[in-house]
Amino acid sequence: VMGTKAQTLERLRPVVKKSVILPHVKFTVKEWEKDAGRIILQIQDICGKKILVVRSSALNEDSWISSQAGKFLSELDVDGNKIKKIAAAVDKVIRSYNKPGFFSKHNQILVQPKLAGVKVSGVLFTKDLVHSAPYYIINYDRKTQKTDTVTSGKGSDLETKIIYRNYKFPLDDGWCDKLVSAAREIEELLAYNALDIEFAID
Numbered sequence: 001v002m003g004t005k006a007q008t009l010e011r012l013r014p015v016v017k018k019s020v021i022l023p024h025v026k027f028t029v030k031e032w033e034k035d036a037g038r039i040i041l042q043i044q045d046i047c048g049k050k051i052l053v054v055r056s057s058a059l060n061e062d063s064w065i066s067s068q069a070g071k072f073l074s075e076l077d078v079d080g081n082k083i084k085k086i087a088a089a090v091d092k093v094i095r096s097y098n099k100p101g102f103f104s105k106h107n108q109i110l111v112q113p114k115l116a117g118v119k120v121s122g123v124l125f126t127k128d129l130v131h132s133a134p135y136y137i138i139n140y141d142r143k144t145q146k147t148d149t150v151t152s153g154k155g156s157d158l159e160t161k162i163i164y165r166n167y168k169f170p171l172d173d174g175w176c177d178k179l180v181s182a183a184r185e186i187e188e189l190l191a192y193n194a195l196d197i198e199f200a201i202d
Contacts, residue, residue: 001190002136002192003056004026004057004108005038005055005056005057005108005110006024006026006060006108006109006110007026007055007057008109009021009024009110009175010024010026010051012186012189016182016186016189016190017185018178018181018182018185019182019185019186019199020161021194022112022113022115023046023047023112024046024047024079024110024111024112024182025039025042025043025047025110025111025112026057026108026109026110026111027039027096027108027109028105028106028107028108028109029104029105029106029107029108029109029167030105030106031126032094032109033105036087036090040083040086040087043080043086043111044081045062047080047112047113048080048113049080049081049178050080050081050113050114050178051077051078051079051080051112051113051114051116052078052079052080052086052112052113052114053075053076053112053113053114053147054074054075054078054086054089054090054092054093054109054110054111055074055075055093055095055110055111055112055113056061056072056073056074056096056097056107056109056110057107057108057109057110058071058072058097058102058104058107058108059106059107059108060102072093072097072102073092073093073095073096073098074093074148074151075089075092075093076114076147076148077114080113086111089183090109090111093109094107094109094141101136102117112126114147114202115147115200116136116202117145117202118145118200118201118202119145119175119201119202120140120142120144120175120199120200120201121140121141121147121148121149121150121199121200121201122139122140122141122145122149122158122198122199123138123139123140123150123151123152123178123196123197123198123199124136124137124138124179124180124183124196124197124199125137125138125139125195125196125197126165126183126187126193126194126195126196126197127165127193127194134164134165135162135163135164135165136161136162136163136165136180136183137158137161137162137163138161138162138163138176138179139158139159139160139162140158140159140161141155141157141158141159142159144157144159147198149199161176163176163180163186169181175201177194178201179199182199183195183197186202
């Protein structure tokens with residue numbers, strides 16, 4: 001199931017029941033260079049002519065043994081109604097791959113509609129990063145309605161929850177229970193429990 005960021009989302013999307021993976025389009029740098037016009041039409045058809053997010057999905061960005069989260073560019077608030085804006089955003093993400101050891105024409109780009117009405121966003125780790133201790137660690141933002149304050153490292157009003165992984169529901173706030181339940185489902189589907197999962201709750 002695990003592949004690049006885009007491949008993993010594509011494979012999980014039809015099987016998750018406790019979370020929602022938004023529709024998306026994935027393509028390689030090579031495919032973009034060959035036929036950008038066709039890809040833009042595909043983006044507008046699948047994601048709609050609305051506000052988009054253009055994200056990196058490099059071959060070595062996420063793997064079983066390491067994460068390169070935040071290493072490459074994501075372009076938020078891209079006007080999906082304007083072809084030039086989409087093209088400029090994709091080109092910026094591709095340029096962010098120009099780092100020693102990371103550039104490949106097989107690197108992918110992932111485009112999704114932007115989630116509206118965000119109330120909580122952040123990253124959930126399914127075990128402690130330093131000692132692999134059995135805790136869910138949730139770094140989150142419930143103030144700005146943005147989705148990148150945790151992943152960019154630029155958030156100034158972030159919060160953290162540390163939850164023993166075998167805890168019994170419920171906690172005090174329903175969103176946290178639902179998030180952990182969704183994470184547990186993904187762990188079961190992957191048969192793997194060392195994950196970092198970006199999330200947003202509307």
